[in-house]
Amino acid sequence: MTTQKSSAHDKAAVPDIVIGRLPIYLRTLTIFRNSGKDVTSSQELGEYLGISSAQIRKDLSHFGEFGKQGTGYNVAYLCKQLEKILKVDCVWPVLLVGAGHLGHALASYEGFENRGFRITGVFDSSQEKVGGQIGNLVVQPMDELNDFVSRQRCQIAIIAVPAEAAQNVANLLIKVGVKSILCYAPITLTLPPHVQVEYIDPVIHFQHMTFYLSKGCIDS
Amino acid sequence: MTTQKSSAHDKAAVPDIVIGRLPIYLRTLTIFRNSGKDVTSSQELGEYLGISSAQIRKDLSHFGEFGKQGTGYNVAYLCKQLEKILKVDCVWPVLLVGAGHLGHALASYEGFENRGFRITGVFDSSQEKVGGQIGNLVVQPMDELNDFVSRQRCQIAIIAVPAEAAQNVANLLIKVGVKSILCYAPITLTLPPHVQVEYIDPVIHFQHMTFYLSKGCIDS
Numbered sequence: 001m002t003t004q005k006s007s008a009h010d011k012a013a014v015p016d017i018v019i020g021r022l023p024i025y026l027r028t029l030t031i032f033r034n035s036g037k038d039v040t041s042s043q044e045l046g047e048y049l050g051i052s053s054a055q056i057r058k059d060l061s062h063f064g065e066f067g068k069q070g071t072g073y074n075v076a077y078l079c080k081q082l083e084k085i086l087k088v089d090c091v092w093p094v095l096l097v098g099a100g101h102l103g104h105a106l107a108s109y110e111g112f113e114n115r116g117f118r119i120t121g122v123f124d125s126s127q128e129k130v131g132g133q134i135g136n137l138v139v140q141p142m143d144e145l146n147d148f149v150s151r152q153r154c155q156i157a158i159i160a161v162p163a164e165a166a167q168n169v170a171n172l173l174i175k176v177g178v179k180s181i182l183c184y185a186p187i188t189l190t191l192p193p194h195v196q197v198e199y200i201d202p203v204i205h206f207q208h209m210t211f212y213l214s215k216g217c218i219d220s
Numbered sequence: 221m222t223t224q225k226s227s228a229h230d231k232a233a234v235p236d237i238v239i240g241r242l243p244i245y246l247r248t249l250t251i252f253r254n255s256g257k258d259v260t261s262s263q264e265l266g267e268y269l270g271i272s273s274a275q276i277r278k279d280l281s282h283f284g285e286f287g288k289q290g291t292g293y294n295v296a297y298l299c300k301q302l303e304k305i306l307k308v309d310c311v312w313p314v315l316l317v318g319a320g321h322l323g324h325a326l327a328s329y330e331g332f333e334n335r336g337f338r339i340t341g342v343f344d345s346s347q348e349k350v351g352g353q354i355g356n357l358v359v360q361p362m363d364e365l366n367d368f369v370s371r372q373r374c375q376i377a378i379i380a381v382p383a384e385a386a387q388n389v390a391n392l393l394i395k396v397g398v399k400s401i402l403c404y405a406p407i408t409l410t411l412p413p414h415v416q417v418e419y420i421d422p423v424i425h426f427q428h429m430t431f432y433l434s435k436g437c438i439d440s
Contacts, residue, residue: 015270017270017275022427023423023424023425026427027421027424031408050236055237085431086427086428086430086431087430087431087433087435088426088427091437091438092426092430092437092438093436093437093438094426101321101325101328105325105380109406110383110406111383111406111422111423115423115427116423117423152438155433163330180430180433182425182426186331188251196432198425199425200420200422200425201247202329202402203243203331203335203336203337204243204244204247205243205420206308206312206336206376207243207306207308207335208240208243208418209376209402209416209418210306210307210308210312210376210400211239211242211305211306212416213375213376213400215307216312216313216374216375217311218311218312218340218372
């Protein structure tokens, strides 16, 4: 199934920074929907997100007409359309490398399933960890990666290993055909251009908040 | 010490979405600096980040003149200025609530220290966890929160507890005077307007990447 977007538009035409905002819109719209809100506006969404309503309307206009002038957006409909555009109107298999503390936390994370993702395999290079239970999965050795990825047609991986191991893990993932990597290690991976990477970086969030705080440091 | 920004400008004048991009610029400029690059341009930065060079110049122009027409930006200087603007030219104390797997992972995270932050206290409500070692810290009971926050003048907290406990923890943190919360739990907190919250949400990153993938779901 192709999405509204990819069938109707040229991906290259939409700036990546716009694509990056769509999941944030979807998250907020889903909160609205779950709280029983039927209709919203770019103004309301913008106030909630700290983004201008003009920006939101411009972003969404890349993908079609979702609201009528004056009447606003149907929340449930816009959720559905964004899910289609982002291709999360289904569940993607995700493999996790790293069965340490972070891996355990991620395996029991409740935020994936109803938003389009499920961790279906956990891998670790440590012989002590292989065979152990993590969530409802058994930790597999790294040399099972290849079979797993081709069997599940898994394109998405999470790297939850120490910084010094992350690049090697990324190289392995690319070798077996993974196309998108979410990296929790505090390093910048070197990857071929056809592989997507995103980083979980708590400091980006801290630094956004400290801007608004009056300085209070340990050694300033 | 006040930052260049807060001394020279009205915070309200700069859109929050611009502030949110500054840490991303700083992260990339720091990578450039650490790789020995002396000079960069809004074009180079933009290509690296997938943001238009005009946007980057516009964002930075809120805070002053950082580059000369044609000669580009001095990387080290711009890093220093952004660190000042974001107030991370120092180390902020951060308290962590939740000594589970995620808490252990965060306590040993190597990405905080040289970017302006240090976890200086870990708290948990479980009697089994209190008194235990996590990283180089001893897990404290929740009723120590108040003393800790006033003693360290700690304004920033990480919530690393299960979703069903997160709101109560947030309420406690606000009561003792925490002003900024980074929440790892997959819920949306209800908070008074004077408290900042950011969420670590891996799904936002996944959904950004699936847009570019050809659909390959478990049950699509």
